[in-house]
Amino acid sequence: MKEKGISISFYSMRVLIKRELISSLYGWGVYAAMFIAFLVSSFILRNFLRGIREENIFISSYPLNFPLFVSVVIISFYLVVVSAISISREREQGTLEVLFYGPVSSSSFLLGKYFTDMILYMIILGFSAIYFLGVSLLTNLGFTYLLVKAFLLSIFLASCVISFGLFISSLTGRVRSSIIWLVGILLAFLGLWFLQNMFLTFPPEAFTSWLLYIRKTLFVTQHIINWVSPFSYLSRGMESIRIGSVKPFVLNIVYSIIYTVVLLFLSIYILKAKGVRA
Amino acid sequence: MIKKRRKIVNLLSIFVLLILLIFLVTQWGLAQEEKKEEEKKQPTISLAPVLREELVYRWNVFDGKGWSGGFIPQSEDTIYIIANKDNAISARKTLVYFWPITARYMAGWKTLNEQVKGTLEILQDGKVIKKLKKEDNVLYYPEGFWGEKTVFYKGEDANKQYQKYRKALDKYYEDLKKYYEARQEYRKKLDEFFKEVKRRREAGEKGPLDIEIPKEPEPPKGPDFYVTEPKKDYIVNLPVGKYQIRIRAEDGTIVEGSEKNLFVFTSRRKGGVGYEIIPGNRWTKREECNDPANIIYAAGRNVLYFRPYNQDEYNELYHNKLMDPQNEGREENWKWVHTDPITDVFLLFYDEDKLLEKVDKKPYIVQQIPGPELGYNILEYTKEEFPYKKPTFEGYQLILSEKLAPHGYQIFLGKKENNALIPESRREIRLVRKKNANFLYYLSLFPLVVGGIVFTVRLRKVKK
Numbered sequence: 001m002k003e004k005g006i007s008i009s010f011y012s013m014r015v016l017i018k019r020e021l022i023s024s025l026y027g028w029g030v031y032a033a034m035f036i037a038f039l040v041s042s043f044i045l046r047n048f049l050r051g052i053r054e055e056n057i058f059i060s061s062y063p064l065n066f067p068l069f070v071s072v073v074i075i076s077f078y079l080v081v082v083s084a085i086s087i088s089r090e091r092e093q094g095t096l097e098v099l100f101y102g103p104v105s106s107s108s109f110l111l112g113k114y115f116t117d118m119i120l121y122m123i124i125l126g127f128s129a130i131y132f133l134g135v136s137l138l139t140n141l142g143f144t145y146l147l148v149k150a151f152l153l154s155i156f157l158a159s160c161v162i163s164f165g166l167f168i169s170s171l172t173g174r175v176r177s178s179i180i181w182l183v184g185i186l187l188a189f190l191g192l193w194f195l196q197n198m199f200l201t202f203p204p205e206a207f208t209s210w211l212l213y214i215r216k217t218l219f220v221t222q223h224i225i226n227w228v229s230p231f232s233y234l235s236r237g238m239e240s241i242r243i244g245s246v247k248p249f250v251l252n253i254v255y256s257i258i259y260t261v262v263l264l265f266l267s268i269y270i271l272k273a274k275g276v277r278a
Numbered sequence: 279m280i281k282k283r284r285k286i287v288n289l290l291s292i293f294v295l296l297i298l299l300i301f302l303v304t305q306w307g308l309a310q311e312e313k314k315e316e317e318k319k320q321p322t323i324s325l326a327p328v329l330r331e332e333l334v335y336r337w338n339v340f341d342g343k344g345w346s347g348g349f350i351p352q353s354e355d356t357i358y359i360i361a362n363k364d365n366a367i368s369a370r371k372t373l374v375y376f377w378p379i380t381a382r383y384m385a386g387w388k389t390l391n392e393q394v395k396g397t398l399e400i401l402q403d404g405k406v407i408k409k410l411k412k413e414d415n416v417l418y419y420p421e422g423f424w425g426e427k428t429v430f431y432k433g434e435d436a437n438k439q440y441q442k443y444r445k446a447l448d449k450y451y452e453d454l455k456k457y458y459e460a461r462q463e464y465r466k467k468l469d470e471f472f473k474e475v476k477r478r479r480e481a482g483e484k485g486p487l488d489i490e491i492p493k494e495p496e497p498p499k500g501p502d503f504y505v506t507e508p509k510k511d512y513i514v515n516l517p518v519g520k521y522q523i524r525i526r527a528e529d530g531t532i533v534e535g536s537e538k539n540l541f542v543f544t545s546r547r548k549g550g551v552g553y554e555i556i557p558g559n560r561w562t563k564r565e566e567c568n569d570p571a572n573i574i575y576a577a578g579r580n581v582l583y584f585r586p587y588n589q590d591e592y593n594e595l596y597h598n599k600l601m602d603p604q605n606e607g608r609e610e611n612w613k614w615v616h617t618d619p620i621t622d623v624f625l626l627f628y629d630e631d632k633l634l635e636k637v638d639k640k641p642y643i644v645q646q647i648p649g650p651e652l653g654y655n656i657l658e659y660t661k662e663e664f665p666y667k668k669p670t671f672e673g674y675q676l677i678l679s680e681k682l683a684p685h686g687y688q689i690f691l692g693k694k695e696n697n698a699l700i701p702e703s704r705r706e707i708r709l710v711r712k713k714n715a716n717f718l719y720y721l722s723l724f725p726l727v728v729g730g731i732v733f734t735v736r737l738r739k740v741k742k
Contacts, residue, residue, distance in 0.1 A: 026736050031729030038722030049715040052577045057557060061571040127725055134721045138714040140684055142573050142706070240610075244571070248610045 009108040016112030024120050033078035037071035038131050062146040064132055069238045072154045075124055076161040083117050083165025088178040106271040121158040153237045156256035160230040163263035170267040189229050196222045327375035333535040339365040342615035344428035345417055351383040354603040356539040358596050361518045364430050366415045366511035369394035369525050382604050396525040398512040412510040416440050419504040432513050443505035453498035460495035467492035516542045545590035551703040552614050556583040568614035574707045579680045583673035584625055587616035623691040625674035641669030684709040
């Protein structure tokens, strides 16, 4: 009986993935996001190439890693928005309620959404591999082992971004509020980061005691954000590739998996608690 | 309605609790920081630095290549040294001040430099494992004071080396005295020679004069090595591990401020090959190509001078702290440290399997362009052309011609004795295709093209 239940959940998840994936691939969003990401990368690479002049050398193990990082950030923004509106849209349109009358459970629905976005990222990664291979052939910049490593790591970082988006979406009932929440949270992260950097430019002696409290509070908050924001995982991951050491690379993968599992678990719990109606 | 209100109240109380928690944590953290600041007593920015008497450790430690000096102020609690090498450490009292421009503590050695007497105790897991007395030690520079090599001597050997240097120096001064005397004699003889020539010419003598021309004496050469004056320090040589050190005074008490942690580390990898690259157009701004994964990117014509080194890989944080305890670094990072130059090799330039060039090491001299304009030339050095000058550097000149096809090339070092290639010396040189830079924009269009195809296929399907 239990086995039958699992197979039904698995089947409904597969159907959901197929439906969502086809819908995403038939839309223009994913292609536009990739185009913007590659356009920005091309701009960076063109300027980099112009910088290597006659009688001038440049030594690097990974000249393509920074453009890859930039394109992963842009694509992550697209993915986080897509996943942030995915549940709230279904809830708003009432399809979530209809689905839940059938053999769809909260976990199979959410995991279906998660795996759809992950497969979508894999497809984007395929496009990125073709683009960077093309760049390497055109310019002779090395498509190195470190770039392959960065590609591999980006899968786990995308997983963080997607689960974060799904978590936001599970909290909200409408598409508009999902977007507002997402933009608000990201702006808050950015604002706190900016404020902390602003405080760091002044020596501690320049502050009054209450400003010192604010500075310290910001410092602690930033520490927390470093573990909450999916984009922090992204920058830490890319830094681990720059370092070239195995330990931080593996640790980043482990942290990303933990982050994903925790957020997915929370999202399922919230979805169950909140119900299917907007 | 009531449910909604309750929800809002709950959310608000969680938020207030969170803020309260963060506030409490920050207040505690701030109090700790203030305590630390108080301990450090870091002076604020002022024109005259505040000098404070402190016990500091001064050292000459092995840095992977030779021995370098430094000191550890009270603000740092750990000393980093390399395992199984002799390191000279001594405790001194000096005046320490904070220099705000570099944000570092500095020592005023000239004002106060007092030795702290006692025995250095080394502890591991709370037990004293070694007690060290001070020993004589010197640094021996086999290629002279400006040379790259240094050798450490301690005890009797240190005194022997210093005596050897003193003898060589005394002999040089003696030879110099003889040279000045000989030079005076030479000038006298030269004057006599000119007088004799003048006298005989005035007497009407024509044709070649059979007078011996006085020979100019050659100046003596100073010792080609250098040895520092013997110093008395504790010589610490330990295997990898974590230790503590302290100084026990002659009266049996522990000297205040002498307790420090001692972290002994070693290299992760040994026997690597690194390059220092001197670009022809900016010889003072040298590049390093140490990691085997490094690729050298170039475009157009390039004149490069390669200087190969043996190298060991150390943890960045530990090595940076060894070079200066006030340095920063990352424990996850690793860095290559050049040990000694590689000699008796050729630099081989390959296009896949085809050897394009075999380059030998040559000395070069940098000559400033005469006149007020800036600029210089790097010329091959020969004693005949530059008799009174020394070469600026030695290296392997590789000219990357603009005619080379823009693809990947390799360089290797090949041993002179048997032509065997050194695998660790392989580096890739890639000549970039700058002309294709504009095509990159077209490449970024390809997702849109795929999207267009998918859209058309779908449209056709829908129509059907």
